[in-house]
Amino acid sequence: MATRVAVIGLGYWGPNLMRNLTLIPDVQVIAGCDLSIRRLERMMRRFPNVREFTTDCDILLRRPDIDAVVIATPVETHYKLAKKALLHDKDVFIEKPMTASSEEAEELIKICEERGRILMVGHTFLYNPAVRKVKEIIDKGDLGQIYYITSTRINLGIHRKDANVIWDLAAHDFSIIIYWLGEDPLYVYTVGKDFILNGVPDVAFLHVVFPSGVIADLQVSWLAPSKVRNITVVGSDKMIIYDDTSSYEKVRIFDSGVDYSEPETFGEFQLSYRTGDILSPKIDSIEPLRLEMQHFIECIRERTNPMTDGYNGLRVVRALELAERSMKDTGLRLISEKSKKG
Numbered sequence: 653m654a655t656r657v658a659v660i661g662l663g664y665w666g667p668n669l670m671r672n673l674t675l676i677p678d679v680q681v682i683a684g685c686d687l688s689i690r691r692l693e694r695m696m697r698r699f700p701n702v703r704e705f706t707t708d709c710d711i712l713l714r715r716p717d718i719d720a721v722v723i724a725t726p727v728e729t730h731y732k733l734a735k736k737a738l739l740h741d742k743d744v745f746i747e748k749p750m751t752a753s754s755e756e757a758e759e760l761i762k763i764c765e766e767r768g769r770i771l772m773v774g775h776t777f778l779y780n781p782a783v784r785k786v787k788e789i790i791d792k793g794d795l796g797q798i799y800y801i802t803s804t805r806i807n808l809g810i811h812r813k814d815a816n817v818i819w820d821l822a823a824h825d826f827s828i829i830i831y832w833l834g835e836d837p838l839y840v841y842t843v844g845k846d847f848i849l850n851g852v853p854d855v856a857f858l859h860v861v862f863p864s865g866v867i868a869d870l871q872v873s874w875l876a877p878s879k880v881r882n883i884t885v886v887g888s889d890k891m892i893i894y895d896d897t898s899s900y901e902k903v904r905i906f907d908s909g910v911d912y913s914e915p916e917t918f919g920e921f922q923l924s925y926r927t928g929d930i931l932s933p934k935i936d937s938i939e940p941l942r943l944e945m946q947h948f949i950e951c952i953r954e955r956t957n958p959m960t961d962g963y964n965g966l967r968v969v970r971a972l973e974l975a976e977r978s979m980k981d982t983g984l985r986l987i988s989e990k991s992k993k994g
């Protein structure tokens with residue numbers, strides 16, 4: 653029997669999810685919902701096979717012929733909509749970030765477990781073949797000990813009102829790095845600023861420390877001249893650059909490093925810098941969103957836990973909360989000369 657799905661939220665991202673769902677065999681996209689009539693009119697033309705479009709998601713959630721809902725609305729609505737859907741015994745996919753707070757995420761996990769539902773979070777990059785390839789390389793131990801990671805995720809716009817740049821863009825970095833390292837941040841130090849919309853930071857620099865000692869530096873911005881999606885992982889044996897904007901060489905492995913030999917005489921140390929081959933492994937070109945939606949449907953059919961389940965969503969929300977709290981703290985300041993004298 654086909655899995656019957658409805659999509660709630662058809663702004664910028666929701667139509668991409670709907671498009672991918674319509675391409676999966678044995679999935680019937682029964683309905684779409686958005687508060688904007690104009691959006692719905694456009695969707696009716698774009699998805700003529702979807703039978704129903706409505707502005708009232710309560711009607712959809714009450715329908716017994718809908719098995720699952722996909723929620724792609726602004727973050728502040730995720731908790732309320734997902735809770736309602738779970739309480740109507742629907743399986744639920746929520747876009748990232750899972751919720752606006754960890755308390756909300758914890759409650760959704762509890763309801764999901766009590767009612768035996770599937771709850772999946774849209775950490776799309778974990779379905780990206782390039783990100784998976786890097787994970788495979790790290791897990792094989794090819795990089796040696798991981799020293800540090802830097803990430804640049806910047807472009808011009810799109811300024812959101814529902815979330816600042818940390819919740820919008822660093823959600824991706826945290827999901828990727830937590831996946832690669834298998835650990836959560838211990839400390840986050842953030843500097844950020846709201847240049848364009850008052851109260852909505854659009855540029856932020858995050859310094860992150862992990863329990864293993866790995867450190868990371870994340871730059872996120874909606875205010876940059878060009879689009880950059882670049883993550884560098886530096887290990888003791890090898891280094892990787894993952895460039896998501898590259899068409900042919902998304903992942904490059906550098907056989908580069910520094911070899912250190914114990915000094916033979918006191919005060920003398922030997923360092924030799926190694927720059928060897930650069931390898932670019934073949935990466936499947938399948939759309940990550942297709943893999944993500946396929947995984948959701950498989951989990952519904954087989955009643956298995958998604959890779960990006962509620963707990964995974966919660967880990968990312970906790971990291972985002974840390975980052976935001978750190979940005980709001982005043983941090984350490986130089987004591988001014990005047991107050992020192994006083």
Ligand SMILES: NC(=O)c1ccc[n+]([C@@H]2O[C@H](COP(=O)([O-])OP(=O)(O)OC[C@H]3O[C@@H](n4cnc5c(N)ncnc54)[C@H](O)[C@@H]3O)[C@@H](O)[C@H]2O)c1
Pocket residue numbers: 660661662663664665666685686687688691709724725726727729747748749774775776820
């Ligand atoms: N995984 C990714 O790479 C990725 C990329 C972009 C956006 N997103 C996420 O997708 C979500 C939506 O982002 P977007 O850029 O599409 O936002 P958007 O503002 O373009 O669209 C949101 C839509 O939701 C509708 N909406 C709001 N409240 C609703 C409600 N109660 N019921 C029905 N519809 C409602 C709005 O009318 C709007 O059309 C966000 O959580 C965002 O972080 C994820």
